[in-house]
Amino acid sequence: MIKQFGLVGKDIDYSFSRNYFKNKFKNEGLNDHEYVNFDFSSIKGFIKLLKKRPFPAGLNVTIPYKKKVMPFLDRISKEAQAIGAVNTIVWERDGTTTGHNTDHVGFQKTLGEIIDTPLKKALILGTGGASGAVKFVLEKIDCDIKFVSRNPTSAQLSYKSLDQVIMNEIDLIVNTTPLGTFPSIEKAPPLPYQLINKRHILFDLIYNPSETTFMKIGKSKGAKTSNGHKMLIYQAEKSWQLWNS
Numbered sequence: 325m326i327k328q329f330g331l332v333g334k335d336i337d338y339s340f341s342r343n344y345f346k347n348k349f350k351n352e353g354l355n356d357h358e359y360v361n362f363d364f365s366s367i368k369g370f371i372k373l374l375k376k377r378p379f380p381a382g383l384n385v386t387i388p389y390k391k392k393v394m395p396f397l398d399r400i401s402k403e404a405q406a407i408g409a410v411n412t413i414v415w416e417r418d419g420t421t422t423g424h425n426t427d428h429v430g431f432q433k434t435l436g437e438i439i440d441t442p443l444k445k446a447l448i449l450g451t452g453g454a455s456g457a458v459k460f461v462l463e464k465i466d467c468d469i470k471f472v473s474r475n476p477t478s479a480q481l482s483y484k485s486l487d488q489v490i491m492n493e494i495d496l497i498v499n500t501t502p503l504g505t506f507p508s509i510e511k512a513p514p515l516p517y518q519l520i521n522k523r524h525i526l527f528d529l530i531y532n533p534s535e536t537t538f539m540k541i542g543k544s545k546g547a548k549t550s551n552g553h554k555m556l557i558y559q560a561e562k563s564w565q566l567w568n569s
Contacts, residue, residue, distance in 0.1 A: 390453030
């Protein structure tokens with residue numbers, strides 16, 4: 325019997341996960357495993373999938389459903405609760421579901437590979453499902469954070485408010501928005517790029533293209549840059565570990 329795994333999302337033809345696990349299963353001789361995209365136009369598709377028999381062996385979740393799936397699961401891990409988003413669903417032996425978040429594992433491992441001094445202050449661009457995992461990691465390492473949004477709340481910053489004083493204090497800028505993703509590769513968050521310099525690290529969660537406009541401009545100003553490719557590999561392997569534990 326085929327063990328089916330999959331990704332829940334919307335407009336996910338481009339997805340990293342399907343190709344990654346397809347190659348993993350092939351390389352490891354797991355011929356009875358498959359990984360498919362569950363591309364749903366609304367959360368109703370996911371609710372129907374939960375009632376399916378047999379259950380999928382495990383699921384990943386991507387935008388726009390990382391927060392929306394949570395009320396329909398039986399349990400949420402402590403980390404996923406703290407982050408406020410789920411990207412991995414495990415079916416327990418009794419048929420109940422547990423929502424986990426492995427994005428924070430991927431981000432923390434990748435960040436650890438590119439920083440050589442402690443981070444004091446960071447900007448997180450965007451407030452979607454992935455931003456919670458970034459916040460979770462940065463708070464854990466005692467890095468002070470501020471969210472930047474096009475429509476900021478009183479506790480957040482607007483792009484227009486990013487002046488010399490703020491930018492001089494910042495060590496790390498993480499883009500969690502989709503701006504710059506293929507095919508709209510010319511787009512980038514509207515930062516004051518003239519204030520970026522060699523003391524900054526620019527981390528983009530986007531992996532396609534491998535170098536976004538955000539990263540290119542940062543690099544031209546002397547900043548260290550990283551994309552989200554390694555983060556995706558680490559989070560995928562953590563999902564695999566959870567499905568098999």
